[in-house]
Amino acid sequence: MSNLQDFLSPETFSYPVNQRVETDIIFPVSKNQNAVRFVFDQKGILDSNSKVRLKLLVPQVAGAEPNAYLPINTGCSSLISRAWLEIGGRRVSTLESVGGFNTFMNLSYSPEYSDGIQKVLEGVVTKIGGSELIGGGVTGLIGKTPSDNIADPYTAFIPQGLKLKSTGALSPEFSIPISRLVPMLKGLQLPLFAINEEVSLTIEFKQGEARERFCQRSGEATGGVSTIDVDNCILMADFLYYPDDMDDIAQKIASPNGFSILYDEVIVVKATENAIRPAGPAIGAGLHLPTTFTQQIALAGKTLKSILVQSFKVGNNIEGNYVSNDDNIEDAYNFVIDSRPYYAQDVVNTSFKYNEVGKVLDRNLSLNSSQYAFINQVSAVVGNAGGAFAAALSGFTDYTLEGYTQKHRTATQRWLGVALSNRTLGVGGKVLSNLPILFRRNRQIMNDAVYPSAVPDYQQSVNLTFYCITQNMLLLKNGLATISQ
Amino acid sequence: MSNTRVKEVIQINPTNMGNGKFSFKDGTPQIEFDIPMMPKYMDGSSLRINGKCNIKLANGNRPSNQNPANDATRGYLDPRTGIQSLFDYVSIANQEGQTYEMIKNYNRMASSIMAKSNSLNSYLGGGENVTSGSCGKNLQQGKQAQLESSFSVKLLCGFLGGESPIDLHLVRGLHIVIQLSPDNYALQTDFWTEPTSNTDNGMYYQLTDLKLTFDALIPTAQEQNAMMSLTQSEWEYNSFSSFYNVMTSNDFTATMNINTSKTIGITCNMIPSLFLNNYLYNSQMCLQTLKLDANATANRLRVLVPVKEITFLRGGLRQPLDFEIISTTSQTEQTADAQREWEATNSIYEVWNNAHFIKDLRTQLSLPRGVAAANIARYQTSVIGNDAIQSYHFGVSYDHLAGVGQNFKGTPLAIRFQSDMTSGEPHSIFTFVKHKNTIIFNNGAVQIQN
DSSP: OOOHHHHTSSSOOSSOOOOEEEEEEEOOSEEOSSEEEEEOOSOSEEOTTOEEEEOEEOOOBTTBOOOEEOOTTTGGGGGEEEEEEEETTEEEEEESSHHHHHHHHHTTSOHHHIIIIIHHHHOOOOOOEEEOOTTSSOOSEEEOOSSBOSSOTTEEOOOGGGOBOSSTTTSOOEEEEGGGTOGGGGSOOBOGGGOOSOEEEEEEEOOOSBTTTBEEOTTOOOOSOOEEOGGGOOEEEEEEEOTTTHHHHHHHHTSTTOEEEEEEEEEEEEEEEOOOOOOSSOOOTTOEEEEEEEEEEOOTTOEEEEEEEEEESOOBTTTBTOOBOOOSSOOEEEEEETTEESSSSOBOOHHHHHHHHHTTTTSOOOOOHHHHOSTTSSOOOBTTBOOOOOGGGOSBOOOEETTEEGGGGTTOBOOEEEESOBTTTTBOOEEOOSSOEEEEEEEEEESSOBTTTTBOGGGOOEEEEEEEEEEEEEEEETTEEEEEO | OOSSOEEEEEEEOOTTOTTSOBSSSSSOSEEEEEEOOOSOEEEEEEEEEEEEEEEEOTTSOOOOOSOTTOOTTOOBOOTTTGGGGGEEEEEEEOTTSOEEEEEETHHHHHHHHHHHHOOHHHHHTSSHHHHTOOOSSHHHHHHHTTSOEEEEEOOOOTTTSOSSOEETTTTTOEEEEEEEOOHHHHOBOSTTTOTTSOOOSOOEEEEEEEEEEEEEEEOOHHHHHHHHHOOEEEEEEEEEEEEEEEEOSSEEEEEEOOOOSSEEEEEEEEEEGGGTTOTTSOTTOBOOOEEEETTSSSOEEEEEOOEEEEEEEETTEEOSOSSOEEOHHHHHHTOOOHHHHHHHHHTTSOGGGOOOOOOOHHHHHOOOOSSOOTTOOTTSSOOOGGGOOOBOEEEEESOSSSSOOBOOTTOOEEEEEEEOOOSOOOEEEEEEEEEEEEEEEETTEEEEEO
């Protein structure tokens, strides 16, 4: 007898099975510059690695093709605002802030995978190499070399094949798996043949131009409004069949009690930290005073697996607005869950933070320390002074990428996170009470212009986005799908 | 007590905190952590030693490595192991003094394990420099040494690396002792590649803000009661044992009584003995046999001495390979030493599952040994110049499939190493044996069978 879970999981089988794959090109049933909607046939098992094809057209600039490119860590996820899956007209799984969440996902792939696969499929260019200033100066810096320019080693460019152009014939096309758009499909191959209701996928496009959908070479004027090439937006869907086991699978799903499947859902919560000028004695440039911020995350009754925290101050022209900025001086944080601090001692050590956020995905991040945080790049804090970051201290080279110094990437991917689940320990998460979770952060508010915003911390609000990964249950019974939490 | 299983993160400060500094200078060179006996399960692979590292010159100033014109104040850690190179000896025992695993020359073992599980990309762009404080390349490692850096490093012990959780009540708590490496072992100048580099004899490092962390499972109340009433059980885990030999001839056989009944594999690395505990050299390098470079500005061991054959013997018989690993042709032609590389990579990890490792670059790519010449693009992840440091390991796997291993009880292990060495320069060979141990718990008594 076959194990139903094996057929509905995107993992490799541990035993041989006969499998047949049908690939269909599905065109959207509705399409415009705001959204596209695809409806699936009621057949087979939907492979969660089925891909949506996307293409962005950026207008010419003064009669010449533009030098536009996708935000380097985000790739074509920057074109999507949110996506959701509907079964029988009910929204069963949604991902808000697709660009932000997928940026974090992209940073967890190995450099080899990013360079060999993500770059080609999704336009993600994250690889970092060693760097130095040839001919003297500072050595030991890092930088990215999307296309090495041997003639002038101080400049680098995004490869021409990834540059966004003005027409469908010239602009490159990208593809993104549906499992990266709908969290439910990350761990589930949807048995479409057993669902009698209409199953559809809706993708809502991101609005906004530079730093949102794409980035543009330094000094290049904007040529107009970009458009999604919706005529060429298709879904390449793989439907899986197991000739020897389909009857068995159907029988199990159709059992009197139905069949239930656990899956992940991402709930997005947003908040803002607005610092006030620290009270007390007048403080001079470079001085700082501690301030505590507390945010509430209401997830009553949910089974929480993990929380990912993005802290946005200011974007840049290489990574767009898909950044998570660090403070110049190490902050300390804790989560208060059911009135108890999750960590006995607040988390301060930057490397420990890095390890903790890696547990959200059960795999480590793939980031250089200079990308992740300011530590290693700022002087030590003595008393209430120090910790002021100067661009010259950056671990990044001042080689340019598309005309922008790569120092702009300093400490722009400082993600925080906590995991309440652990696969080795067999813990799937924690069922929360009615009390909201508190996210408490002790920051050092600088009284001087801080990098990269160039204003003091008390004039710079921080937009926090919490991606809360919860566990839901899908019950398939009599051809109908029911969601419970 | 709860009725549901919950995960928590446990944070433990060192038992011998002292003044908070762990160092041979103005601190204590040994770190001790005590994990109490409690009815909880530990995820051993999540255990991390967290802290901050400072590197200072003899005069207390920080080294200055980022200016290529300044040779006077160089000092940094090994770029391929980072903080791991600071741990000389690691012992894991229970709270009652019974030792589960004791690894001497842990840092040398780390230099083999990390080279087999990291590519140069994963050092710089894959997070190793955030967690292990290892940048992979000399120049970046030197830059990092100029300021305080943080680390969150895992212990590469067999005991902690198993897939099943550790019952902290059954193992009767844990007592982890880490002996730090001497300053002159851990720190290096650039003398090997640039003889004008400083010869500072007083550099030192200090670790501060140390904390041990791990994920633990708090079982349900009934499960905790069951854990506490459990008096008899067995538990199997992996362990590493280490052995040290010095090679002084061109046909050398190291014979070791490793005395392990379930031997999974052995891995070895070596280095000229002169390079150990010497500020002028990186004591963590894994090199093949070397001789003096007569043409160099200063007399240094820099010229490769070809290796001819390596033979692994069990009780005088060639096992598990019934042939010698022959390198004669590849070493002469400076081409890929593929057979040795394959066996060495396979000695700890299944080579067919291993996607990230440092290939033996010096041998395979026949790269220039000197500092980078002008117009060579060092801004890539290319490995040239002083980053093209050889990663030479040898070893063999006895059992990756069944996990039962080979029995060496009463049967010695011998490794025959034949080379063209004529100068008699002593080379240190470090051998690490991965084997399975069984702990038998019986009414509070703990017995360990290897």
